[in-house]
Each structure stands twice: as C-alpha cells, then as structure tokens.
Amino acid sequence: MRGEGEIKLQEAVKFHGHLGPYLVLGLLAGQRALKELKCKKYFGLNVLAWGATRKPRSCLIDGLQLSCGATYGKGNIRKLAGPAIKIEFSNISTRKKIVFNLNKDLVQELNSVKTHKDSELLARRLYKVNPLKIFKLTTGE
Numbered sequence: 001m002r003g004e005g006e007i008k009l010q011e012a013v014k015f016h017g018h019l020g021p022y023l024v025l026g027l028l029a030g031q032r033a034l035k036e037l038k039c040k041k042y043f044g045l046n047v048l049a050w051g052a053t054r055k056p057r058s059c060l061i062d063g064l065q066l067s068c069g070a071t072y073g074k075g076n077i078r079k080l081a082g083p084a085i086k087i088e089f090s091n092i093s094t095r096k097k098i099v100f101n102l103n104k105d106l107v108q109e110l111n112s113v114k115t116h117k118d119s120e121l122l123a124r125r126l127y128k129v130n131p132l133k134i135f136k137l138t139t140g141e
C-alpha cells in the first residue's frame with residue numbers, strides 16, 4: 001500500500017488523537033477501496049460501516065474518513081449497528097461496490113489486546129501488512 005496518497009501514521013494520529021489498530025484498519029480499507037473502485041477521493045464514493053459504533057472499534061471511522069475522504073461533514077459516510085466490522089464502499093459514478101470484512105484471525109487478535117502499549121504495537125504492525133491479508137473483499141454492482 002505504499003505510494004501516492006498514502007496517509008502517514010503521524011498524520012492520522014494528529015487527526016484522531018492516538019494510535020490504535022482500528023484507526024489503522026480504517027486507513028488501510030479506505031485507501032484500498034479507492035484503488036479497487038477507481039473512484040475519486042472525497043466526493044466520488046459513499047461509505048457504510050457496520051459494527052463500529054463504540055470505542056475502540058469506532059476509531060475505524062476516523063481512519064476511513066481520513067483515507068477515502070468520505071466524511072460526516074459531507075454526509076457520505078454512515079455508521080450502522082452490526083455484530084462485526086463490515087465496510088461497504090460504493091463508487092457513485094460507476095455504482096460498483098466493494099465490501100470489506102475482517103479476517104477471522106485478526107478479529108481474535110484485536111479482541112485479545114489488553115493494554116494501551118499492545119494496541120499501539122498491533123497498530124504499527126498492521127500498518128505494514130498487505131490489506132488483502134487483513135480483509136476479505138467482495139465486489140458487486
């Protein structure tokens with residue numbers, strides 16, 4: 001995921017206030033979705049995120065807003081109740097959709113993090129992982 005338009009961790013922390021794994025997951029998913037859907041950042045997409053209504057999971061929302069540019073201010077991202085994290089991105093011009101689900105192993109790992117330090121370590125590690133190893137992607141119209 002290295003390359004143009006990549007959000008640096010420092011930048012994300014400055015916006016969000018602290019470093020955590022869910023913030024990083026949001027960054028990775030948003031960046032990947034823009035590539036997969038070939039859509040324009042900020043205005044070219046709609047985002048629905050399930051299962052991230054409460055902290056720390058809701059930190060995901062800030063990562064998403066920062067990376068794909070869909071924001072609460074513009075009204076093109078929404079969070080919805082759900083048992084697990086699931087994110088749907090739609091390209092508003094092509095109507096293509098892509099859904100990101102978290103891999104099961106990672107869900108366990110996220111749930112086993114207890115301390116602040118471990119959560120930062122996991123965040124830093126995830127930032128370097130190929131998003132395709134973290135998420136299961138499903139495309140559709």
Ligand SMILES: [Zn+2]
Nearest residue numbers: 018020023059
């Ligand atoms: Zn957070």
